[in-house]
Structure formats: C-alpha cells, structure tokens
Amino acid sequence: MMTDMAINAYSGPATLVTDDGAERDATVDLFVEQEGGLKRWFGTARLDDVPPLEELRLRTPDGREGKAIITRVEYGSDEVELQGSGPPPFDFA
Numbered sequence: 001m002m003t004d005m006a007i008n009a010y011s012g013p014a015t016l017v018t019d020d021g022a023e024r025d026a027t028v029d030l031f032v033e034q035e036g037g038l039k040r041w042f043g044t045a046r047l048d049d050v051p052p053l054e055e056l057r058l059r060t061p062d063g064r065e066g067k068a069i070i071t072r073v074e075y076g077s078d079e080v081e082l083q084g085s086g087p088p089p090f091d092f093a
Contacts, residue, residue, distance in 0.1 A: 008032045008092035010060065016045060017057040017065075024049055028058070030084070032092040039092075041066070041084035050080055058082070064089040 014028040030043035045058075050073055059065045066089035072081035 008034075008090075010088075010090035013061055014045065014089075015059040016047065016051055017059060018051045019054055019056070022051070024051055028082075030058075030082075030088065030090060032088050032090075034092075041088035041092075043082050043084075044079050045082055046079045048078060050078075055085075058084070058089055060089045 008031070010028070010030045012028065014026050014030075016024045016026050018024075024047050026045040026047040028043055028045045030041060032039060032041045051070070053070050053073070055067060055069050057065045058068045066087060067085040068082045069085070070080045071083045074080075
C-alpha cells in the first residue's frame with residue numbers, strides 16, 4: 001500500500017527549558033513526518049549538559065516553543081533523542 005509522505009526539517013540552535021526553568025543551549029536536528037492525516041515531530045539534540053528525563057520545552061531562535069520529551073540518552077554521548085508533543089516549533093508544509 002502506498003501513502004503520501006512529506007518530511008520537513010529544522011536544523012540549528014535551540015534552547016531546552018526544563019520544568020524548573022533551567023535553560024540549556026543545544027544544536028538540534030528536528031523532523032516532521034506526515035503520513036496520511038497523521039503528523040509527528042521528533043529528532044536529536046546535542047548539548048553539554050543532559051537535562052533530567054522529563055517533559056521540557058524546546059525553543060527555536062524565533063521564540064516559538066514546542067513540548068518534547070527525551071526518549072533516549074546514550075551516556076557518554078552529548079546527543080539525546082527527542083519526541084515532540086503538539087505543534088512543532090518550526091515551519092512545515
């Protein structure tokens with residue numbers, strides 16, 4: 001079965017904000033995957049200090065924010081995997 005699939009992306013700087021208001025600068029690679037009527041956003045973040053595994057806000061330089069959770073941490077690495085919730089904080093088609 002074939003489906004229409006569109007993928008849109010954002011790569012660049014972002015700020016991860018935890019529930020206690022702590023901000024961590026990061027470089028992110030984020031993607032929106034749209035299959036049929038369903039959309040999801042996800043990606044990776046590279047940062048010096050990995051935040052607690054909790055829901056956080058991801059803010060792009062233009063001030064837009066999206067909710068995300070860290071779904072994977074590879075200890076000893078500066079990269080984490082993220083899963084977004086709700087609208088992504090960047091444009092997509």
